[in-house]
Amino acid sequence: MTGLGYTLPAVASVAVVCAAELAVLRTGLFRRAAYWAAIVIVLAFQIPVDGWLTKLSAPVVLYNRSATTGLRFPWDIPIEDFLYGFALVTAALLLWEYQQSRAEGQAR
Amino acid sequence: MDHYQYLLLMVACLAATAPLELLGARVYRQPGRLTRAVLPVAVAFLIWDALAIAGHVWSYSPRYVTGLQLPFGIPIEELVFFLVIPVCGILTYAGVQAVARHLPGRRP
Numbered sequence: 001m002t003g004l005g006y007t008l009p010a011v012a013s014v015a016v017v018c019a020a021e022l023a024v025l026r027t028g029l030f031r032r033a034a035y036w037a038a039i040v041i042v043l044a045f046q047i048p049v050d051g052w053l054t055k056l057s058a059p060v061v062l063y064n065r066s067a068t069t070g071l072r073f074p075w076d077i078p079i080e081d082f083l084y085g086f087a088l089v090t091a092a093l094l095l096w097e098y099q100q101s102r103a104e105g106q107a108r
Numbered sequence: 109m110d111h112y113q114y115l116l117l118m119v120a121c122l123a124a125t126a127p128l129e130l131l132g133a134r135v136y137r138q139p140g141r142l143t144r145a146v147l148p149v150a151v152a153f154l155i156w157d158a159l160a161i162a163g164h165v166w167s168y169s170p171r172y173v174t175g176l177q178l179p180f181g182i183p184i185e186e187l188v189f190f191l192v193i194p195v196c197g198i199l200t201y202a203g204v205q206a207v208a209r210h211l212p213g214r215r216p
Contacts, residue, residue, distance in 0.1 A: 005165040008131050009156065022117040035207060038201035045124075053118060067165040083192070087192075088153060092194030093201055096145035 005067035010080040013087035020094065027097035035093065041084065046085050051075040113172040114185040118192045125199040131207035135199050145198060150190035154178070157186050 023028060029035050053060045056076040063078055073078045109116075112127065129136050150196040158180035160166050168183050 005163055006160070009160075013156075021182065031121055034204045037204045039201050041204070042197050045121075049117060049121060053114070058169075058172070060117075060169055061166055062169060063166050064164050067163075088149065088190070088193060089197035091149045091150060091152070094147050094200070095148060096141065096198050099141050099144055 004069065005065070006063065006078070007069050010083040011088070014083050017087045017090050017094065020091075025094050025098045027094055027101050029090075029094055029097050038093070039089070042085070042089050043082065046082065047074060047077070049070070050081050054078065054081065059089050094107045110171055111174050114168075114183070115174065115188060118185070118188045121192050121196050125196045125203075128199045128203035128206075131203055132209070133199050134206070135195070142162035142195065142198065146191060146194045150187070153190045154182060154187065157182050157190075158164050193214055 018030075021027060051074065054063075054072070054075070054077050056072075059076075068078045068080055073079060161181050168185070173183045173185050178184060178187060
């Protein structure tokens with residue numbers, strides 16, 4: 001495959017998650033300082049964890065070179081992983097908040 | 109022990125975030141809400157995983173996984189990853205909110 005089989009889905013996953021919030025869920029998560037603080041912390045911890053999984057000296061996960069941009073930073077982490085991680089964690093946080101907003105709506 | 113590397117890394121993530129619950133995150137104490145936040149996301153990412161494995165976008169070193177697999181060649185470690193990482197993300201977010209509640213004059 002020549003079509004960046006990881007890069008494009010990774011970008012799309014972020015777009016889908018953002019669109020889900022803005023168009024459907026409307027939890028207000030993106031306006032919360034606690035969310036952005038959590039994202040920064042998660043990102044900081046992603047580096048050692050993901051760095052371990054992707055290190056080229058003894059990789060746990062191996063990427064098809066043609067599926068990515070080939071940009072790996074820091075260490076050997078494919079940059080696509082940061083989009084992937086953002087989408088994964090944000091999606092879960094959106095559903096976490098969505099239930100809270102629904103519960104509050106029902107209580108009113 | 110090499111075969112348990114990926115799993116042990118996930119255990120380390122759970123252990124590292126567990127104290128946040130004691131800090132007042134109240135995540136594990138809402139098992140229903142947590143399940144409804146994490147499970148749909150895990151299913152979506154498992155489907156992505158199956159497609160990526162089938163498309164040879166990424167693969168897993170047999171050396172660092174147990175060899176236990178779900179259908180479509182998904183290592184059991186991936187299921188654990190899709191459960192653990194969102195839980196860690198929610199704990200981080202709820203932990204930030206818990207800490208913010210203790211700061212005077214701040215709204216999380």
